Amino acid sequence: MAALGFSPSDFYYLLPELILTAGALLLLLVNVIVPRRDDLLFGLSMGTLAVSTLVLLSFAGVDIVISRGLLAIDGFALFFKLIFLVSAGLTIMMSAPYLRVEGVRAGEYYFLILCATLGMMFMASGIDLITLFIGLETMAIAFYILAGYLKPSHRSNEAAVKYFLLGAFSLGILLYGMSIVYGMTGSTRLDEIAVALAAQDRSLVLSLGMILLAAGMGFKIAAVPFHMWAPDVYEGAPTPVTAFLSVGSKAASFAMLLRIFIEGLAALTPDWQVVFAFLAVVTMTVGNIAAITQSNMKRMLAYSSIAHAGYVLIGVVAATERGVVAALVYLWVYLFMQLGAFTVITMLRRRDVVGDELKDMSGLFARSPIAAVAMLLFMLSLGGIPPTAGFMGKVWIFGAAIDQGFIWLAVVGVVNSAISLYYYLRVVVFMFFREETTGSEITIGPALATALAVGVVGTILFGIYPQWLFDQAQNAAALFGSTASSAMLR
């Protein structure tokens, strides 16, 4: 056991997080000193994210445990932190024009985005239940405020209240599960939990703890039957926040889920495989079927994102290195296609049009061919059509499941992908074959254009040249678990 206190090198490895914290605090200060300078806040927050990303990239290949076993700086954390930083950057690019149209001052908005990102980064690094829980709450509290950021809007209010109540409730369930696991193992460190669990027989209490943990995490990743909050919150929250919520928050929760279950509860793998296999099947099926009936784009994408959580859960169920790689690959490609789709919805928000209904997509090709073609690409990718990135993600996920003998699970997944094509292609039909509706011109500013370009490039690039991504994910998953004593990931 290391001596009490932190060593200076801990702070070095925490630099990306520290930069983010400093940048966030600076944003608050700047907002007070020079008020009403939204462009300045925008630049500062983007700069903070860029510097943090650069420092983070210099840690490639590092695999150590710091802060006396509270945080792991490994490839797994690095991979997820990149997802968070990229999605935060794209979200901020979407937010600037969106806030202008909504007539809301940026104020603390960017600060909250950075805080949420910070929380996510601790969720990816944490290897102790306490660290994971603090990271989760740092993220969640920032998101509660962001969901209700449009204060005069009844929908935004409602979204914030619903998200807050269900988020806090799920936190309580998760914590109770954590307290049971602590009671059974005498430690909150995942590696020590793994050792203690391997040495003892399974008991009813332990299973209860495991199920409570799964339920708590199920709320956060919006798995059916814990998904009730997602459609309402996604619909009511400001569009860029919805985008960040559906990509960043989901990826962070999956990082935490993978850490807890594969690293900590490795001894219970057959038990939680059953739980997650069940969750995966109902999540995919309910998500896709409910999405068919939606007329609101944000709500449809909410159900679609529930279904996508189901696909990623298949990778978790496989519980091998290949499964983890598949989950990582999927979350990475999901980042580009989902944020891209939300960028197009943000474009449709104009002074006189809310733009999030399916009918607002009508005639998009005639008005803005670039946006329509990009949206077509994102919809095909979400539906899993080659040669897009979404196809590669699905191939990898289903491959991992078949590899482990979960052929039936892969079949359910494929059937669900087919169902999902119906509602993705319906959007395409509206865009290309319906008459134009009223509303002012669609203008694509530089920020939105950049976000759209990143989404398009990511979706195509990882679709036709996925090898680089596979290699990175492979590295991430190989390093992951090396700190745990379990031999699960061999």
Place this chain on the structure above:
Amino acid sequence: MLEITPLHYTALSAALFIIGVIGVLVRRNIIIIFMSIELILNAVNINLVALSSQLQNLVGQVFVVFVIAVAAAEAAVGLGIIIAFYRNKETVNIDEMSLMRW
């Protein structure tokens, strides 16, 4: 004379947890739901302290301090959100939250 052991505290915690969960599920007033959630968090705290004493291990009590801190932060944000909601709707009943349904 009955001796009170950590097991009794665990039972108390389980009871509080169940009361809290039922409260969240059946009550309609946002404030009361919020209080039920606080009840769940306190159930967690009692559990952690009891187990920490049982295991002769301080980590559980450290955990409690973090839970209390986070619960306070959450209460501050949550009540703010509820006030913002009340200003618009003049109600704190969740049955009135019906703008978004499928």
